[in-house]
Amino acid sequence: MAAAKIQQDAEVVVSKRRPGPVAWGAVCAGLLAGAAAFLALGAGPARALPSYARQTGQPCASCHTIIPELTPFGRRFKIGGYTLQGGDWQGPPLAAMYIAGFTHAKAPYDYPNTNAQANDPNGASPQSNTPPAGLHANNNVASQQISGYIAGRLIDNVGSFIQITGDPVGGTAFLDGSEIRYANTLKLLGQDTIVGIDVNNSPTFQDPWNTTPAWSWPQFASAVSPGATLYSPPLTHIEGGYGGIVGGAGVYAFWNDMLYLDVTAYKGLPTPALQAFNTGNSATDAVSNVAPYWRLAVEPHWGSHYLMVGTFGMYGQITPGRQYGYGTDNYLDVGFDSQYQYDGDQYSLTVKLTDIMEWQTLNATYGLGGSSNLNDRLNSFKANASFVWDHTYSIGFGYFNITGSSDCNLYGSLVAYCMPTTGTSNSVIASPNGNGLIVDLSYVPFAHGAPGPYDYKTWNARLGVQLTTYLHLYGGTTNFDGSFLGGTHNASGNNSVFVYALLAF
Template identity: 55%
Template structure:
């Protein structure tokens, strides 16, 4: 679930255009299949994981998409657990209507085409999924998403895995092979970027702090394959190798990378280690993850590569009780940048930069129905006129803020018959920017005011996340 906006530009070759049209028809076919399933057997008309396992959504989620201990193990075991109706294919659909108000209107012309500079009521995303077992021990979470605002359809963050159980040193373990297109989408904890807090966000924003590459630079831009092991219900280790996808390939998958996307050179390794001891209903995870990649900026050859090394540390405490749950999460990502190509082209002022992204958040969920969440985020890094002068008077990437989210999930324990597997998350989210690009007022030196002040980007976001 990306929740993104895109510029309407396509320059694919004929073959890529045909594949892109194929992605559109695939989405239509999946949505049509969901509709037929709903019409013929509405009592089992997904979410597909709930239908496949025979479990309510509350078994896997505190408040979806945040996972419970059972949900994490269901994912690591390959999405293949049975127990429900095996005759219905594991397809699902989601809609995300939303309303966005920013404290100051967006600059005219900066908003997505066909929308207003403020107070936008839109369906910001529609998604069709194949989510569940494929064959035997092979399962997947495959998303084709559409943005009704831009008219784009693309292959969203997806994950296909084969998993099996075995014994190691006399202890039970899972091993698995995973293929995905977004680093961390395969992770079982909600501390990593793909499913971290906030799990849903508006597509309308003027300014936000820059992010590390593992947070924003590789999502749906790469293809990766790797292996993992989860030992003794406690220790997790993974190694995955990613390769870049060309501009033509991205357009074939429905992405809109722009005229000059960055290109990942060669193979980029991703690693993950996590330990989750638990005592009764109390679970504590301490982990690390990271990725190294060489990038050809804007596919401009002849200047070498920019090297990015992202090293993350994360921790999660979760109490998963019968009546309520509490989850607290910390994530700190340090990015070390060796900007050989950008520096040689005059696009960065420094050869070496650093960027640090820190997040702390917590949620309280009562009866899998009422969710209260709050979080703090901070980005800090090296001042660089080449990278940040367009947005920062002080050439700084620094920014921080607060996010609050209140949600109602009426159907986590099952919805009224005959729609017993449907689900919904209806919420209100508020984002307050304390600082952007090193300043609080006039941070870019434009003198325009509005969203060029940090507080002008404060956002009230009302959403309904509907799954059926």
């Protein structure tokens, strides 16, 4: 799609039904007053919802290379507040989604082994876990997600993506990733500028690129792994540590169809709000004071080529488990990201790089004996590329790498050589390091619509298979926790095949 056409579309996104002069005080007060109703669980990535197609009259292929990865037009639709109209739909902006999946791991999950101690030369019982009720040691078929949405234009210049999710695996229902946006246009330094206010419940959920944590590739993952049946490396705090415990309001601007700036302030939710939205309780981590988030990106483009280079970050003070009296754990996350996208008529190519550096000052965790170091580092790097033919067939390749400080109490297993006082983690060498590869193949049958009832305004679907290979976990390739149990206690034992199916309507 030509740059001139994208520029024109970006202006239309927020000018379709533009009100009079911007009453910023009233708008801000109104959004902040309503924010409490939507500030809960951390976000999963937004999907291609038929409610947006009904509202705009556009097929899903206009906004997505393949769902849910955004095209240049899709990014501008989001920045414009989800308010672009053009369809003949007059009903409420409602949608629903169902996701099912099958997960196969290379090695079956480890049940408790009463004879494990005899196999352990250190004479200590190794770690072992059982799968949750309703799941098997391997080859799990599960309904992953059932969601309802209020997604689209609410009033002039105000739109939303609000998601209520049921988790059949965990047996819970909760307010999932959600946001409300106000957007308008003005002239700034002689150039057209989209300005807006955003209220959301998870840092990076508001970002229009697929490089920040809430949107990062792959956008689909098994609900029974990691955590339930497989191991995985630790992540930086901005990659999910704030989900479900904060609410935030911020302002953003998109200048000259190129320069994007977003500043958001987050505040921890009180226990009654966490319980009301079924996203936490009195033992949930608490965010002290205001946690600032920032985002700066520039996206020059020529023809159908778009290149984004940006940075983002956040500083948060966390009271782990709301155990007050030991100070706070302070996390400074600084990320750098880049995305190249060719968005042609027949095919698209998207290449993404993200590097997140985290500085940890673990006052509370150290005081509670959960870490051996007061100061630690963690780094998360991701690189991936996806090729999409006709918005219908896709293949993607990704690499991830986690590195960080060795910390005996934080990462050491019970039999770690450093002799931790807790030994509740997974590394015999007290290391968080891990890396691996991901391949994803998928098919979207209704991106352009189809005859009969399968109209793009009514249905959307994606079928896919995803292969994950771990090269290292917790600093090792085999026996990374020192348990001598084999299987998933080797990095390669956690390799998995995930087959998924999504249906939205």
